Amino acid sequence: MKIINLDQIKEILDSINIIPTIEKGFVAYSNGDAVIPSVGELIFNNPPGDVHIKYGYIKSDDYYVIKIASGFYRNPELNLKSSNGMMLIFNQKTGVPLGILLDEGYLTDIRTAAAGAIAAKYLAPSTIQKIGILGTGIQARLQLLYLQQVTDCRNAMVWGRNIDKLKCFQSDMQEKGFSVSVTQVMEEITSNCNLIVTTTPATSPLLWGDQIQKGTHITAVGTDSAYKQELDSAIFKKADVIVADSIVQCIERGDIAHAIRDNVINKEKLVELGNILSGINRGRMSDEQITVADLTGVAVQDIAIAKLIYDNFDSFII
Amino acid sequence: MKIINLDQIKEILDSINIIPTIEKGFVAYSNGDAVIPSVGELIFNNPPGDVHIKYGYIKSDDYYVIKIASGFYRNPELNLKSSNGMMLIFNQKTGVPLGILLDEGYLTDIRTAAAGAIAAKYLAPSTIQKIGILGTGIQARLQLLYLQQVTDCRNAMVWGRNIDKLKCFQSDMQEKGFSVSVTQVMEEITSNCNLIVTTTPATSPLLWGDQIQKGTHITAVGTDSAYKQELDSAIFKKADVIVADSIVQCIERGDIAHAIRDNVINKEKLVELGNILSGINRGRMSDEQITVADLTGVAVQDIAIAKLIYDNFDSFII
Numbered sequence: 001m002k003i004i005n006l007d008q009i010k011e012i013l014d015s016i017n018i019i020p021t022i023e024k025g026f027v028a029y030s031n032g033d034a035v036i037p038s039v040g041e042l043i044f045n046n047p048p049g050d051v052h053i054k055y056g057y058i059k060s061d062d063y064y065v066i067k068i069a070s071g072f073y074r075n076p077e078l079n080l081k082s083s084n085g086m087m088l089i090f091n092q093k094t095g096v097p098l099g100i101l102l103d104e105g106y107l108t109d110i111r112t113a114a115a116g117a118i119a120a121k122y123l124a125p126s127t128i129q130k131i132g133i134l135g136t137g138i139q140a141r142l143q144l145l146y147l148q149q150v151t152d153c154r155n156a157m158v159w160g161r162n163i164d165k166l167k168c169f170q171s172d173m174q175e176k177g178f179s180v181s182v183t184q185v186m187e188e189i190t191s192n193c194n195l196i197v198t199t200t201p202a203t204s205p206l207l208w209g210d211q212i213q214k215g216t217h218i219t220a221v222g223t224d225s226a227y228k229q230e231l232d233s234a235i236f237k238k239a240d241v242i243v244a245d246s247i248v249q250c251i252e253r254g255d256i257a258h259a260i261r262d263n264v265i266n267k268e269k270l271v272e273l274g275n276i277l278s279g280i281n282r283g284r285m286s287d288e289q290i291t292v293a294d295l296t297g298v299a300v301q302d303i304a305i306a307k308l309i310y311d312n313f314d315s316f317i318i
Numbered sequence: 319m320k321i322i323n324l325d326q327i328k329e330i331l332d333s334i335n336i337i338p339t340i341e342k343g344f345v346a347y348s349n350g351d352a353v354i355p356s357v358g359e360l361i362f363n364n365p366p367g368d369v370h371i372k373y374g375y376i377k378s379d380d381y382y383v384i385k386i387a388s389g390f391y392r393n394p395e396l397n398l399k400s401s402n403g404m405m406l407i408f409n410q411k412t413g414v415p416l417g418i419l420l421d422e423g424y425l426t427d428i429r430t431a432a433a434g435a436i437a438a439k440y441l442a443p444s445t446i447q448k449i450g451i452l453g454t455g456i457q458a459r460l461q462l463l464y465l466q467q468v469t470d471c472r473n474a475m476v477w478g479r480n481i482d483k484l485k486c487f488q489s490d491m492q493e494k495g496f497s498v499s500v501t502q503v504m505e506e507i508t509s510n511c512n513l514i515v516t517t518t519p520a521t522s523p524l525l526w527g528d529q530i531q532k533g534t535h536i537t538a539v540g541t542d543s544a545y546k547q548e549l550d551s552a553i554f555k556k557a558d559v560i561v562a563d564s565i566v567q568c569i570e571r572g573d574i575a576h577a578i579r580d581n582v583i584n585k586e587k588l589v590e591l592g593n594i595l596s597g598i599n600r601g602r603m604s605d606e607q608i609t610v611a612d613l614t615g616v617a618v619q620d621i622a623i624a625k626l627i628y629d630n631f632d633s634f635i636i
Contacts, residue, residue: 001420003321035360037358037359037360040355040358040371040373041355042353042355042373042374042375042382044382044410044411047411049411049412049413051382051408051413053358053371053373053384055358055360055371056360057360064360064362064369066371066386068384068406068408070408070413071413072411072412072413075412075413078412080412080414083413084408084412084413084414084415085413085415086406086415088386088404090369090386090388090402092362093362093365093367093390094367094390094393094396094398094402095367095369095388095389095390095393095401095402095403096398096402097402097403097404097420100418102319102415
């Protein structure tokens with residue numbers, strides 16, 4: 001059995017391209033080729049924390065995968081990261097354990113960033129003038145980094161509430177080759193950026209319908225539960241194409257869920273990301289359209305990234 | 319983090335007594351001090367296999383535990399055991415992974431045998447003349463071995479359909495210090511043994527109501543799903559005390575479920591093992607009574623045994 005630690009996982013990630021495998025995962029999911037039971041959950045109150053167990057398999061694959069991911073939000077007081085966990089890989093024909101990926105929650109961040117890049121690749125307008133990022137945390141950085149794989153645009157503007165965190169984001173991302181401006185005024189984002197990625201834990205809308213210009217693509221990744229919200233429901237009314245990573249999940253949680261509850265859109269207006277990748281549904285049809293992708297995170301992404309790390313471990317070790 | 323393999327787990331088990339900890343687990347479960355969500359499941363068809371994810375925690379504990387256990391029944395054709403899996407231990411306050419127990423399904427067998435010993439300790443008549451075992455597999459052997467911890471009786475009779483397996487069981491257990499006779503006639507079991515343990519995967523009754531003598535205790539561990547059955551429903555009508563490891567689970571699967579569906583007993587007649595251990599409910603009240611314990615397996619046993627192995631690893635390693 002392969003036991004792979006976080007440093008090794010990061011080295012493997014540096015040497016491979018995960019996007020094609022995650023794309024195949026989304027296609028398998030939308031095709032009905034993936035078996036993804038409902039998420040297992042443990043909730044703790046003192047201190048507050050939650051654990052999610054996501055698991056499943058792609059029918060044509062050799063593996064099944066179980067991911068454990070936890071968030072304990074007072075961990076920083078103990079000098080520990082909030083998130084932790086691991087991914088387990090088993091043989092689908094025998095149940096024999098094959099790999100333990102001690103990723104400490106990192107692969108969840110990475111597969112989420114990769115999904116953002118995939119959404120932009122298929123939905124963003126042909127020329128991206130400037131990338132707008134809402135939020136200054138790990139996911140904000142990873143979204144920008146992974147967009148490098150699908151666009152040549154290296155101009156970004158970041159919005160946040162905390163000026164120190166904005167400056168820190170700016171300096172970190174300039175080191176990575178981006179030209180980054182900072183703002184605390186949302187209209188600067190919406191008037192300058194035609195690709196906007198939201199990565200905050202906001203619980204009320206940050207982006208409003210009347211702010212959104214024609215020819216904008218928005219990828220929303222921050223809203224992954226029913227009580228969070230980043231996008232005003234009116235944005236969905238204005239949008240020409242609305243994409244969900246998982247329709248069944250996005251109508252329960254995510255920004256789409258708010259728009260449906262507000263009766264602004266109905267389920268029939270949604271298309272699934274995997275069906276755009278496979279060509280079953282059409283995505284953006286002109287540079288004038290407004291498109292929105294709501295990404296709430298699907299276990300098929302975990303399955304895809306876990307097997308990629310596992311398969312590449314031997315060649316990496318030499 | 320501690321990664322503990324099967325050989326190490328077996329050595330630790332040889333040096334500790336697991337029964338008191340598993341008893342405490344049952345008490346915590348029946349007290350409502352354990353959080354045990356419903357079981358996660360993956361089903362495979364080609365080849366047939368199933369995976370169960372059992373998880374949860376005891377509120378006053380330091381840990382939470384996730385168990386993965388699989389059964390792929392054609393594995394022996396590949397010279398692999400049918401069962402496999404692992405147990406994971408995490409810090410309940412931070413989510414930090416603490417231990418990976420690569421038990422290959424073995425700890426599930428052991429905690430099941432320990433539960434059988436606990437049931438016998440509290441429910442068997444004061445003098446056990448002979449122990450009757452139905453079945454000749456791993457669990458049949460472990461049940462007999464673990465009964466050594468709660469009774470001095472070393473006389474056993476084993477019932478099975480295959481004479482070679484009966485002989486093999488007899489010779490193996492005689493080496494362990496038991497005097498073992500074999501039979502293919504169930505009445506020989508019921509007329510000679512006042513402690514009977516059923517460990518088969520039977521799908522129709524093996525033991526019938528009119529066969530059971532006064533002063534008998536039966537522990538049924540083979541029936542863990544709705545379609546299996548070892549005990550005729552009439553046994554439950556005749557029984558003075560009926561004990562379930564988990565009432566909520568036993569009314570869905572296990573021999574009790576058949577008796578309830580057959581309208582022979584109702585839920586009010588059931589008492590929970592943990593409530594007998596804590597003294598909330600009474601068990602056997604005379605040597606004349608007939609008692610039945612139906613053990614379908616509860617995640618709190620997995621939690622208890624996993625933390626015991628984890629806690630004893632360091633002292634074992636020296």
